[in-house]
Structure formats: structure tokens, C-alpha cells
Amino acid sequence: MATNADRIAFRNALGSFATGVTIVTTCDKAGQDCGLTANSFNSVSLDPPMVLWSLARDSLSMEAFRDSEYFAVHVLAADQEPLSNGFARRGADKFAGLTPDRGAGNVPLLAGCAARFQCRTAYRYEGGDHVIFVGEVIAFDHDDRAPLLFHGGRYALAARRAAALTASNAEEIDTPGSFGEDFLGYLLGRAHFQLYGRMQACLARHRLDATDHFVISILGIQNGRTAAEVEGMIGFTGARITPEHVASLSARGIVRPDPATDRLWLTDTGRGILIELAAAAKAAEEEALETFDDNEAALLKHLLKHVIRHTDPGLPDPWAPADAA
Ligand SMILES: Cc1cc2nc3c(=O)[nH]c(=O)nc-3n(C[C@H](O)[C@H](O)[C@H](O)COP(=O)(O)O)c2cc1C
Numbered sequence: 259m260a261t262n263a264d265r266i267a268f269r270n271a272l273g274s275f276a277t278g279v280t281i282v283t284t285c286d287k288a289g290q291d292c293g294l295t296a297n298s299f300n301s302v303s304l305d306p307p308m309v310l311w312s313l314a315r316d317s318l319s320m321e322a323f324r325d326s327e328y329f330a331v332h333v334l335a336a337d338q339e340p341l342s343n344g345f346a347r348r349g350a351d352k353f354a355g356l357t358p359d360r361g362a363g364n365v366p367l368l369a370g371c372a373a374r375f376q377c378r379t380a381y382r383y384e385g386g387d388h389v390i391f392v393g394e395v396i397a398f399d400h401d402d403r404a405p406l407l408f409h410g411g412r413y414a415l416a417a418r419r420a421a422a423l424t425a426s427n428a429e430e431i432d433t434p435g436s437f438g439e440d441f442l443g444y445l446l447g448r449a450h451f452q453l454y455g456r457m458q459a460c461l462a463r464h465r466l467d468a469t470d471h472f473v474i475s476i477l478g479i480q481n482g483r484t485a486a487e488v489e490g491m492i493g494f495t496g497a498r499i500t501p502e503h504v505a506s507l508s509a510r511g512i513v514r515p516d517p518a519t520d521r522l523w524l525t526d527t528g529r530g531i532l533i534e535l536a537a538a539a540k541a542a543e544e545e546a547l548e549t550f551d552d553n554e555a556a557l558l559k560h561l562l563k564h565v566i567r568h569t570d571p572g573l574p575d576p577w578a579p580a581d582a583a
Contacts, residue, residue, distance in 0.1 A: 269411075270410075270411070273409065273410045273411045274409075274410065276407060276408070276409040276414065276416070277297040277299075277407070277408050277409070278297065278299070278333055278334070278372075278405045278406065278407060278408070279295060279296075279297050279333075279334045279338075279342050279405075279406045279407070279408050279413075280295070280296050280297065280299045280311070280331050280332055280333050280334060281293050281294070281295055281296070281331075281332045281334060281341065281342065281345045281368060281371075282294060282296050282299075282311055282313075282323075282329055282330070282331050282332070283329065283330050283332070283358075283365055283366045283367070283368065284319075284322050284323055284326040284328065284329040284330070284363075284365055285322075285326060285328075285363060285364045285365050285366060286321070286322035286325060286326060287322075287325055287326075289364070290322070291352075291353045291358070291366045292319050292322040292323070293319065293345055293352055293353070293366065294313075294317060294319050294345050294346065294352075295342045295343075295345040295346040296311050296312075296313070296331075297408050298310075298311045298312040298388070299311040299331055299333075302392060306394055306395075307394065307395035307398075308380060308392055308393065308394055308395065309331060309375055309377060309392070309393055309395060310390055310391060310392045310393070311331065311390075311391055312385050312388035312389065312390045312391070313388060313389050313391060314387060314388055315387050315388060315389060316387075317348075318348060318349050320389070323379075323389075323391065324382070324389070326363060326365075326379070327363055327378060327379055328361070328362045328363030328365045328376065328377065328378055328379070329365060329377050329379065329391065329393060330361050330365045330366070330367055330374060330375065330376045330377065331374070331375045331377065331393070332367075332368050332371040332373075332374050333371055333372045333373040333374070333375075333405060334371055334372065334405065334406040335370060335371055335372045335401075335403035335404060335405060335406060335552075336403070336404040336405060336406050336407075336415075336552045336553050336556065337370075337406075337552065338370060338371065338406055339406060339413055341368070342406060342413075353366065356368065361376045361397065362376050362378070362396055362397065363378075370403075371401070371403070372400070372401055372403045372404070372405045372406075373398065373399065373400040373401070374398060374399050374400075375393070375395050375397075375398045376395070376396050376397040376398065377393025377394060377395055377396065378393060378394050378396055379391055379392075379393055380392050380393060380394040403552070404551040404552035404553040404554075405553070407553070415553050415556050415557040415560060416553055416557065417550075417553065417554045417557050417558075418551070418554065442565075446562075446565075449546075452546075453542050453543070453546055454542075456538070456541070456542035456545065457535065457538045457539055457542055459538075460534055460535055460538040461535070464512075464531050464534075465510075466531075468495070468497065469497040469498075469499065469503055470503065470506075470507060470512075471535065472488070472492045472495060472497055473488055473499060473503070473507065473513065473522070474507075474512065474513075474524065474528060474531060474532050474535065475532070475535070476488045476491050476492060476576055477513065477522060477523070477524045477528070477532075478524065478529075478532045478536075479576045479577065480576055481523055481524055482521045482522070482523055483521065483522060484519075484520045484521055484522065485499045485501075485503075485504055485520070485522060486499075487574075488522065490573065490574050491573065491574050491575075491576045493571070493573045494570075494571075494573060504522065507528075510527075511525055511527045511528075512524070512525060512527055512528040512531060513525065513528055
């Protein structure tokens with residue numbers, strides 16, 4: 259390949275092939291653990307069971323893998339991105355802080371992976387600036403964990419395609435003033451109200467309306483804010499915090515307004531209610547995400563954060579440190 263630009267273009271083109279991420283480990287002749295992050299892993303044969311991966315010729319691990327009869331491939335789980343980064347650091351002490359199990363040939367076996375394949379090196383092939391290792395799988399295990407993915411040079415999130423989610427295949431509707439069931443506003447609104455509906459019993463028990471709930475939630479994150487500051491943070495809801503609201507929360511012992519500073523403080527009663535509301539919200543979230551795996555739940559939240567950031571008119575962030583808010 260002639261130029262550097264060609265190399266980059268080739269690399270980018272290869273990046274359009276989405277892969278999982280593995281860590282391949284071995285133990286060298288001196289008994290030293292050795293390993294690296296690799297996404298060149300692939301299946302080769304079912305009978306006999308065989309897999310392959312390729313190692314850059316200039317890898318510091320080359321000697322260890324060339325000399326060892328065994329290696330282990332660990333298919334990483336979605337929450338193992340830090341481990342992947344650690345094993346992608348050239349020459350680093352990659353096993354620091356880890357206490358791996360031992361497999362065939364004393365090969366280190368890492369925990370918490372989606373799958374692990376212990377292999378005996380069957381063949382080695384020259385592959386340009388890489389060496390291809392083909393291993394016969396002598397043992398494997400597999401856990402039902404969402405996998406870590408890599409696409410376009412970055413870690414990625416993916417969702418499994420569900421069977422048809424709607425009756426009508428969500429066809430575009432052309433009638434002016436109408437919208438189809440794929441309209442984002444409808445989807446977000448309906449998801450919100452159905453989720454929120456699960457919390458209504460808890461709110462009703464404490465005679466709280468949606469605005470009361472907003473106030474209690476914000477004070478739970480940023481206690482001691484004025485009504486105007488709280489209103490600013492929930493500006494996306496359109497709710498107004500009137501003096502009547504504050505008086506009602508105060509009369510019920512949920513919020514204590516400080517007349518000298520205009521600040522609102524959650525009382526112990528308010529905190530107790532907040533904890534109940536948070537538990538109800540968590541239960542509603544768990545129920546809503548019940549059929550999702552880790553990647554799908556992370557993907558949904560990731561994309562919603564994108565929408566929120568992209569449409570944010572510039573509201574103060576309730577999670578910013580108090581002095582920066
Ligand atoms: C997602 C990802 C996939 C990688 N895949 C490979 C691969 O298949 N083969 C390889 O030799 N290096 C691969 N690398 C790079 C190595 O992990 C990296 O060069 C590592 O520092 C090599 O360590 P060593 O030189 O200490 O052996 C990959 C890195 C990342 C982040």
C-alpha cells in the first residue's frame with residue numbers, strides 16, 4: 259500500500275466491519291503473564307472447534323505467543339471497556355491488580371467476560387505485518403452478558419432487532435396535521451407518561467402533583483435552592499412554582515422555606531418522601547427496561563441524552579456542582 263493516506267483509508271474501510279472485542283492472553287516461557295486487546299478474532303471451524311486472531315509483528319507480546327503452545331481468547335462484556343483499554347496499552351503492566359484463574363498451559367483466565375476460549379495453537383500463518391494464530395479450542399465457557407462492541411474505530415452500542423414492535427409497520431402518514439407512530443414526540447411523550455403512570459400511586463399517597471414532585475426531586479439533588487432557581491432547572495417542563503405551591507409543601511412539613519434567604523430546604527419528612535419516590539421511579543425504570551440487555555439499556559439512554567443535549571435551550575444543569583449551577 260503506497261501512501262499513508264491509503265493506509266488510513268484502508269483502516270477506515272475495515273472499521274466499517276463491526277466486531278466484538280477480545281483480550282488474548284498467554285503465559286511466556288519465564289512464567290510471565292502476557293496479553294493484549296484484539297478484535298481480529300473470528301470463528302474458523304465447528305468440527306474440530308477452531309478460532310483465529312492476528313497479532314501485529316511489532317507487538318511486544320509476539321515472542322510470548324510464538325513460543326507458547328496455548329492461549330486464551332476472552333470475549334469482553336459491555337462493562338469491560340476499561341479492561342480493554344488497559345490491555346491495549348503497549349508494554350503496560352496489564353495484569354496489575356488482577357488475580358486471574360489458570361487454564362491449560364498456565365494461561366491466565368480473566369473473569370467477568372461474555373465468553374472464554376482456551377486454545378492450543380494449531381497453525382501459524384504469515385499475514386503481512388501480522389501473524390495469524392489458529393487455535394484448536396480445548397475448553398470454553400460462556401455467560402449471558404451483553405458484549406462490548408467496536409465499530410468505526412470506537413466502542414459501540416447495539417440493540418438486537420426485536421420482532422415487529424407495531425401493528426402497522428409505522429408507515430409515513432401524509433395527512434396534514436397528522437403524525438405516524440414513528441413520530442419522535444409521540445414516542446417520547448407516550449414512553450414518559452406510561453413510565454410516570456407507574457409512579458402515580460406513590461404521588462397520590464402523599465397528595466403530590468407533578469410540580470411538587472419536581473420541587474422535591476430538585477431539592478434532593480440541590481437542597482437549599484430558591485423557588486426561582488428550582489423553576490429554572492425544571493424549565494423544560496413548563497411548570498411554575500407559585501408561592502401557593504411553596505406554602506402547601508411547607509404546611510405539610512415537606513419543605514422548609516427560609517424567609518431570610520428565600521431558600522427552600524427539604525425536611526426529614528420531605529427526604530423520607532423523596533426516598534419513597536426514588537424507589538418507585540427505580541422500580542418503574544426496571545420494569546420498563548426488563549426485556550433489554552445492558553447494551554440496549556445503555557443505547558436507549560445514550561440516544562435520549564443526545565436528543566436532550568441537542569434540543570436544550572440552555573437550562574441550568576441540576577447535576578452540576580452547587581457553586582457552578
Ligand atoms: C479494539 C482494539 C482492537 C485491537 N485489535 C488488535 C489485533 O487484532 N491485533 C493486534 O496485534 N493488536 C490489536 N490492537 C492493538 C493492541 O491491543 C495494542 O497494540 C497493544 O498495545 C499491544 O500490546 P503489546 O505491544 O504490549 O503486546 C487492538 C486495540 C484495540 C483498542
